Amino acid sequence: MSNTQTTNTIEQQTFFDVIRERRSVRTYDPSVQISREEMNEILEQATLAPSSSNLQPWRFLVIDTPELKQKLLPIAFNQQQVVDASAVIAVLGDVESYKKAEKIYGQAVESGFMPEDTAKSFIERTVGTYSSLPPEVARQIVYTDGGLISMQLMLVARARGYDTVPMGGYDKTKFVEAFGISEQYESVMLIAIGKAMKPGHPTTRLPIEDVAFFNEMPSV
Template structure:
């Protein structure tokens, strides 16, 4: 086996380890602090996730101040990981993400990934289509993209030695009110992140033949 093959095998194994080691953790060390620099790097890597028309509708509200975590605690039904974790990341979906289409496709032109005339056409088509979507369809898109980036964020966190838990159990209306979230943003989920003091519970998965169908459902 060549050196390049060895490196590829090690990288693949490392990635598989990250997938296998990620668990939902609910008990965290409150003394662990994640710096703004490291949190920004985690989120930057997470944003490499795919999204509809590359509009990247995800927005993150990182809640790491103690008093704000205490404010969030009753909204999240008193789940202790809210105050024990280093931070809680609220993943939000921007239903007006099409307003950044010019910036997004302009960056693609600057990077040499797309001719300027193609970008202009994409911008016009994208803005026209997304700005006229029914509200429910726009929300569905950002929920899908929000799920994609949430999973990527949790895997990136695990690769850097941190633990996470995705949280859908919170009062969305009270969260929106307490943190001043405008109608432009749809809360997708909360993700607690930090260092576990107790491993996440091991779980089982259905046999693959129970969930996979080839070519037709049976």
């Protein structure tokens, strides 16, 4: 086996360990804090996730002060991880992310990934398409991309030794009101992040033949 093959095998095993070890943790060590610098690194690595037309509509509101976590607690139906975790990351979807198309494709030109005339064409087409989408379609796109970034964020956290739990159980109306979230943003989910005080419960999965089908769906 070549050195490259050996390295790839080690990396692959490490990646699968991350997948296996990620669990939804609800009991956190409240003494553990994640620095702003490391939090930014975690989020930056998470943003390597794919998105529709690479518009990267995810936005993160990181709630890490005791006062604001207490404010969030009743909105999240008094789930204790809200206050005990190092932070709660609110994953938001920007339905006006097309407004950053010029910056995004401009970066691609500067990095040598795309000719300038191609980028200009992409910008015009992207802005024209996304700015005219029906609201429900725009929301669906940011929810899809928000799900992709959320999973990537949780895997990045596990790879760095942190634990997470995705939270859909909160009052979204009260959340956007309490934290001043404008209508430009859709609240996708909350993710608590920190160090587990108690491991997440092991869970099972359906056998693959119950969920995967080739070429045609089974008859009901």
